[in-house]
Amino acid sequence: MTASAARADTRPSPRKHAGNDAARRIDADEIGLDALVGHAGYAVRRFQIWIFQDFVRTLRAVDIRPTQYSVLTVIGANPGLSQMAVAKRLGIERARLVHLLDSLEQRKLVKRIKSKADRRSHALHLTAPGETALAKFKRLAAEHERHVEEKIGKANRERLLEILAGFT
Amino acid sequence: MTASAARADTRPSPRKHAGNDAARRIDADEIGLDALVGHAGYAVRRFQIWIFQDFVRTLRAVDIRPTQYSVLTVIGANPGLSQMAVAKRLGIERARLVHLLDSLEQRKLVKRIKSKADRRSHALHLTAPGETALAKFKRLAAEHERHVEEKIGKANRERLLEILAGFT
DNA sequence: CGACAATTGTTGTCGTCAACAACAATCTTC
DNA sequence: GAAGATTGTTGTTGACGACAACAATTGTCG
Numbered sequence: 001m002t003a004s005a006a007r008a009d010t011r012p013s014p015r016k017h018a019g020n021d022a023a024r025r026i027d028a029d030e031i032g033l034d035a036l037v038g039h040a041g042y043a044v045r046r047f048q049i050w051i052f053q054d055f056v057r058t059l060r061a062v063d064i065r066p067t068q069y070s071v072l073t074v075i076g077a078n079p080g081l082s083q084m085a086v087a088k089r090l091g092i093e094r095a096r097l098v099h100l101l102d103s104l105e106q107r108k109l110v111k112r113i114k115s116k117a118d119r120r121s122h123a124l125h126l127t128a129p130g131e132t133a134l135a136k137f138k139r140l141a142a143e144h145e146r147h148v149e150e151k152i153g154k155a156n157r158e159r160l161l162e163i164l165a166g167f168t
Numbered sequence: 169m170t171a172s173a174a175r176a177d178t179r180p181s182p183r184k185h186a187g188n189d190a191a192r193r194i195d196a197d198e199i200g201l202d203a204l205v206g207h208a209g210y211a212v213r214r215f216q217i218w219i220f221q222d223f224v225r226t227l228r229a230v231d232i233r234p235t236q237y238s239v240l241t242v243i244g245a246n247p248g249l250s251q252m253a254v255a256k257r258l259g260i261e262r263a264r265l266v267h268l269l270d271s272l273e274q275r276k277l278v279k280r281i282k283s284k285a286d287r288r289s290h291a292l293h294l295t296a297p298g299e300t301a302l303a304k305f306k307r308l309a310a311e312h313e314r315h316v317e318e319k320i321g322k323a324n325r326e327r328l329l330e331i332l333a334g335f336t
Numbered sequence: 337c338g339a340c341a342a343t344t345g346t347t348g349t350c351g352t353c354a355a356c357a358a359c360a361a362t363c364t365t366c
Numbered sequence: 367g368a369a370g371a372t373t374g375t376t377g378t379t380g381a382c383g384a385c386a387a388c389a390a391t392t393g394t395c396g
Contacts, residue, residue: 031242031246035241043336045219047212052209052354083344120390141203161211165211166320235352261353262374290374
């Protein structure tokens, strides 16, 4: 079979785009997604990107990204945790957490205290400025959460949280 | 206020982990997430990671990742699209799409045909083997989707798709 | 007790992905 | 026809997940 350029006839009718290929401008919103609609993963991925971007935008003034926020929140609620414990709880590689904590420690938000019980591990604590900063971050995060509500609706947001409660 | 090491008293009761910091082993499932619970972004992120991994695992035999699958699906449903159109529709950077298509073209699943109408752009088509391969990918993707159903429940999956329909 | 396995933090590499910036070729617009 | 926009491409940067290796330390078990 030769792979010549003009074999646009035996295809099982792809629904859109009549006749002449690429002869006409196509707006992005008239392109069919076919099997993609109905895939939970695709919708979740697009939604996650949107949420992520809104979070970053909303917290840009304080320069805190979602992962950093999750680390600070967990340490704030459970002071004294080891890096392993935080990593496991948040599903972060402990290798990755090292860099995250390096950054947060440089910014004086977190401190690593050598544990006396297990001299391999560090007990993680918020600094005093870290605690006040986290309070501010939480206010901004709540604002971001309101954006989510505006986007998908208050009831839908709550249903979403219920459905995905098992993954937290 | 001095930031000395022994200031664990004036904190507003972090709920868990009584008394002596880091003196006791802590299981990951007894660590409180505090403000993280109630953040849609956190739950969605964790869920997205789970879905992603299951998709990759389910389609590992054919070596197709989620983004590649989405590209193939859109091209299959809308042959002749330009790279710009595909990128815009899927929310992919056009720079990123270049590499994706390079890979798919090397594997003879997709071909770029120089458009005569606009000689800057390429009309994207599936090859004949690309079409049959995509059919197989779709079967495997459907299997993955069943995994999602098992994980969160059939009804919840459908509610999820409704809630996030606006993002597709 | 002492050798050996496991854990903790760390460093490093690799590959995926989003976000930009710059560029040549080509189209559009005036 | 000149100026500006678009398309594909190349390259860089940074966040992130996955892995592998390592030193220091702890746990275990003979």
